[in-house]
Amino acid sequence: MYKNIKPTMNVKAAVINKPQAKFDIEEIQLDQKLGPNDILVKVVATGICHTDLIMRDEFFPFPKPAVFGHEGSGIVEQVGNAVNKVKAGDHVIMAPASYGQCENCVSGHPAYCLNFMELNFGGHKHDGSCPYHNHEGKEMGSGFFGQSSFANYSLVKENNVVKVDKDVPLELLGPLGCGFQTGSGTVLKFLKARPGDSIVIVGVGAVGLSAIMAAKLAGCTTIVAADIHDNRLELAKELGATHTINSKDKKITDYVLSEIAPKGLDYGLDTTGRNNVISDAMGAVKIMGHMAIVIVAADKLELDAPVIQVGKSISFVNEGDSNPDVYIPKLIKLYKAGLFPIDKLVKYYDFEDFNKAVEDSEKGNTIKAIIKMPH
Structure with missing residues (x-):
């Protein structure tokens, strides 16, 4: 009534x-x-x-x-x-x-x-x-x-x-x-990261930082955060990043391949939507690796051909591919446990x-x- x-x-x-x-x-x-x-x-x-x-x-x-x-x-x-x-x-x-x-x-x-x-x-x-x-x-x-x-x-x-x-x-x-389920869900549900995996996360705002927390929860042992803001990179380290790159000063691909993982990383996750940044990060992903884009990108997605000619895949992911009724209560449990x-x-x-x-x-x-x- x-x-x-x-x-x-x-x-x-x-x-x-x-x-x-x-x-x-x-x-x-x-x-x-x-x-x-x-x-x-x-x-x-x-x-x-x-x-x-x-x-x-x-x-x-x-x-x-x-x-x-x-x-x-x-x-x-x-x-x-x-x-x-x-x-x-x-x-x-x-x-x-x-x-x-x-x-x-x-x-x-x-x-x-x-x-x-x-x-x-x-x-x-x-x-x-x-x-x-x-x-x-x-x-x-x-x-x-x-x-x-x-x-x-x-x-x-x-x-x-x-x-x-x-x-x-x-x-x-x-x-x-939206933001927190997008970043975390892309890592846990879409990419299905597992213990021992490696990932580079580009752009560590709310979506990127939630992805970093999820990568830590998944047991990833190499979690690379890239951004142009040092204060955000410091927080990324606090939340689980094992390495950080200020991409204003260094190319992501060059630093990853020379200093972190010579064969590249299992996964990449981009939150910037910028073609040049996605292309750079894609170069840091290993042969047969997978890159996810989780933000509205430019009108055209244009990548350097060499970074995708070796069996790599790229996906645009909506909302972490999450079912909110199932996934959001799980995130709240993780928050209450101090894990998210x-x-x-x-x-x-x-x-x-x-x-x-x-x-x-x-x-x-x-x-x-x-x-x-x-x-």
Whole structure:
């Protein structure tokens, strides 16, 4: 049974009104009439991800004005009458949207849902309607990754929430829905790294550092971190890297082959999306080795031919190829056991300091900015 509620509610949101602009803090309207599989979530906190920022700058077309955000965590406020997974009061992480019934979803690969692009980048609800309107009554691009968590309330589907225990700080957990599961899942689930394996991880922001922690968990004995920021490389060592390379000063391939592994490394993982960097790292991967790319790359992927002419393979990996309902609770158990210390990567910001958090993230001063939402 539903309580008597108004059809719309006032929501605070960080809004992009035009490309490459700052986020405007606005009060907007959310249609809170729930469909059978809808869930209204009070957003407690949300991470800021690289993908939010390139979408701000129109890497892909997305309707403006827009509410982005896709690393949200919160408390279930209300559920539709067909929802069985969660109930009001439950703590949840919001993960990417998926159809749930296509061949990839049912085989345990929702990150490769056949409807992934439409559900996560379409700018509207799954049925084509728009539940968000600005103060002028204009429809807003929303439903980003099925959640648009840069607002203090989010309307999501049952498929893209993961129920979590209440004994873990909820404000910390949102990035498990994207960045942290992407890095760790690529190492543990996609590459399936094993004890004694070797890997080079290029770009040690939130995704790269979570990959380093995962490589340590997998028992990799050679874990090479490459970045242009010495402070991040120091943290990478603390979290499990056995070697570090400042790629501003040294070529990754030359240093790996001359100082670490003359025959190359088993795996590579790139978080930069830059062709020259990927090509350099690919040269450090051994014959028959495998390179994973885990970030939105340039329009064209162009590599030096010699680095891939010896049986090497390269894959673009979505969301760590993870099933969030299964994988995220495992990451939380690892965090509680002190084996996946994601708290070392984050810095919290108040909602009013949203643009400061964006600036710090883009300058590399903050690894993972998390916004605490107002209520």
